[in-house]
Amino acid sequence: MITLMAILACGFMPTVSGDELLSEETIPVWRNLGPGGGGWIQAICASGQREEELLVGCDVGGFYRSTDGGASYTISNSGLRDDFVECIVPDPLDGEVIYLGCQSGVHRSTDRGETWQWLREGFPPRNRWDWSAPIGALAIDPQDPAVLYAGIGRPRWEHFGKGAIYKTVDRGEHWQQINASGSLPADALVTDLAVDPQDSRRLLMACQYGVYCSENGGVTWDPVVAGLPHPHVRRVAFCLGQPDVVYLTLWAKPGQWPWQGGVYKSVDRGVNWSPCLQGLPRYVGQPGQASERTANYDRLAVHPDNPDVVYVGGCSWGNADIYKTTNGGRTWAGTMHRGMGGNTEDGWITFWGPDVQCLSMSPFNPETLYFGTSGKVYKTTDGGEHWRQVYTHMLPDGRFQGTGLEVTCAVDVVVHPADPQRLYFCYLDIGLLISEDGGQSFRRGVQGVTPSAMQGNCYALVFDPANDAHCWASFGGGSRAIVAESYNGGSTWTTVGTTAGGLPDVPHRVLRVDAAGHLIAVADNLGVYLSEDSGRTWQPRGGGLPHGDVRGLVVDPTEPGRWWCALGDDGTNPGAVFRTIDAGRAWQRISHDLPVADVQRFLLAPSDPRRFYLAARDRYVGGRTYHGGVYRSDDRGVTWDHILPDDFVMGLAVDPSSANIVYAGLTDHPFHDESRGDGIRVTYNGGQTWYTPEQPTCLHISSITVDTHDPSQLYLSTGGNGVFVGSPPHLGPTRRKR
Secondary structure (H helix, E strand, O other), X not given: OOEOOHHHHHOOOOEOOHXXXXXXXXXXXXXXXXXXXXXXXXXXXXXXXXXXXXXXXXXXXXXXXXXXXXOOOEEOOOOOOOOOEEEEEEOOOOOOOEEEEEOOEEXXXXXXXXXXXXXXXXXXXXXXXXXXOOEEEXXXXXXXOOOEEEEEOEOOOOEOOOOOEXXXXXXXXXXXXXXXXXXXXXXXXXXXXXXXXXXXXXEEEEEOOEXXXXXXXXXXXXXXXXXXXXXXXXXXXXXXXXXXXXXXXXXXXXXXXXOOOEEEEEOOOOOEOEEEOOOOOOXXXXXXXXXXXXXXXXXXXXXXXXXXXXXXXXXXXXXXXXXXXXXXXXXXXXXXXXXXXXXXXXXXXXXXXXXXOEEEEOOOOOOOEEEEOOOOEEEEOOOOOOEEEOOEEEOOOOOEEEOOOEOOEEEEEEEOOOOOOOXXXXXXXXXXXXXXXXXXXXXXXXXXXXXXXXXXXXXXXXXXXXXXXXXXXXXXXXXXXXXXXXXXXXXXXXXXXXXXXXXXXXXXXXXXXXXXXXXXXXEOOXXXXXXXXXXXXXXXXXXXXXXXXXXXXXXXXXXXXXXXXXXXXXXXOOOEEEEEOOOOOOOEEOOEOOOOOXXXXXXXXXXXXXXXXXEEEOEEEOOXXXXXXXXXXXXXXXXOEEEEEXXXXXXXXXXXXXXXXXXXXXXXXXXXXXXXOOEEEEEOOOOOOEEEOOOOOOXXXXXXXXXXXXXXXXXXXXXXXXXXXXXXXXXXXXXXXX
């Protein structure tokens, strides 16, 4: 559906609906590309209505649905107001109804997830700068599915506890905070809610202060912590057929000895608890180490009829496994054995383990379980005797294909200068992937990048204009980074750019090659660096720049040493464009009246060397609001016009054959209500009029690549659903078809 351009409300420029001008045959269809998995699987639910249906929620990718037991997935985010799904609750009686607990509140679907409604009535007012009501737990009354309970908090970060339980009695249309004042700690962070299967007015709630029980539908609460060594409880689960038996997981404090975590059990409906620890790894990291160095257990799955059969997920680095008991918790054993002769297949992600972030048992067959990790989904159909991955499709030669479960944050796509089928996908967390068949299959492209800790992120990749087998890429891990070089198109790499050669040990998000064949890198907050020996030694080239927050770099394609850069705001100097004619030895500010602070992109139009475009985000600094959007200069960066107002434009690309055809990606930061971004816009007349083409399922468009071999084809890098490829419509005589 082509929609009216959102900026029409600004009233400063004409905007046209694509439906008025475009024939149906030119409406683009975006195709999702990617390897499958690769990002945080936050919630998982085996359907109780359809045996092969699997529902998945992620932290940046939204909601996914599989109808074939995980063999393939469909992204279904229409109507969601944010893409972080904390929990999934299907209606036990109506197979079309699903509820999601998200950071922005509760969403409901009445068509199996095809579309979503935001259910806000009764929650705090929407917040532009924060989350107003992040849902930490969601539970439905099995006897009356019109009744749901929602607890407030952010379990993954143990943050935003408000001591608040909300309830609806009309399927989410209206909500009310029901817990009596003072009945819960004011900062209680709700991590789980469970309704007693035999008495729906009785609930158990888990938080950092223990387990609380309500006997009156959530109005008053009393702690039930007898037998627990401390109160930090994460999850609680009834045995549905024998609800006298309840299990919980207790969170061990990282770095604190003695270790006090694991699984506890109650046989009196949650009044008294006893430890069930034998066989569970118990270790404590050193003070100051990452919390994942301490053994912890989070998610539980209890057999619906046999309370002696329970599964618990280890979520730390050393206990990444599903542990099972068949004797009511007296002993536990790990079920996953990796490597040669093991019972577990990992898919293409072998560089981190199966840390359990979510877990679900099939209501149709308790021997079938699914769990999600910080990148993968696993499935067993025999109670843990064997596990197989269900997030990607592995090919015999080691390449892999996506299944629709695309949960990645893509930074950029680079098309090989001589081969349009050879694509380079730069990602956060998973590094560089290379496709030789136009995105149908992938392989990792990090061989030779050292140290191996640098392989996790790929920030930028650039080819040598004189040799299309020669390229450089910026890789990194955490806040550190290096530059690597390849002479075989990325098949193997050699690390060349390091601190030993003068390159700062920070991410380098911009790489360029100038007309002299020299390599240029922009180091985060440290400015511009030049290498004249293919990346082995580096020199700072920031003479005259007021600070090092360089956000973008443009090089003259014909004149060596002439570059332009765009600076962000360092708190004293607002954003500006500078020019050098001596390869960065001396820079001069050239822009006038460019009121920007948070610059995101800075581009030269390939077909017109005088035309520049710049993208920025809104920012309030120094008592002044600097507006975001797209800016245009027709005199090489001296004067600028604001051609597209928007809070946050991050993706920006110019058609190589026409300086008037520009694409903008309108994204957002995922830290507040209604934070999905606003998708893609296109102009065919240099910004006088903008159009809203059909949108991909992810609206966080962080980068746009125009295929130089076929400029009608775009690659959209997104913050959550990987990459999309498609062809927006072109109007009149400039219209192209794929």
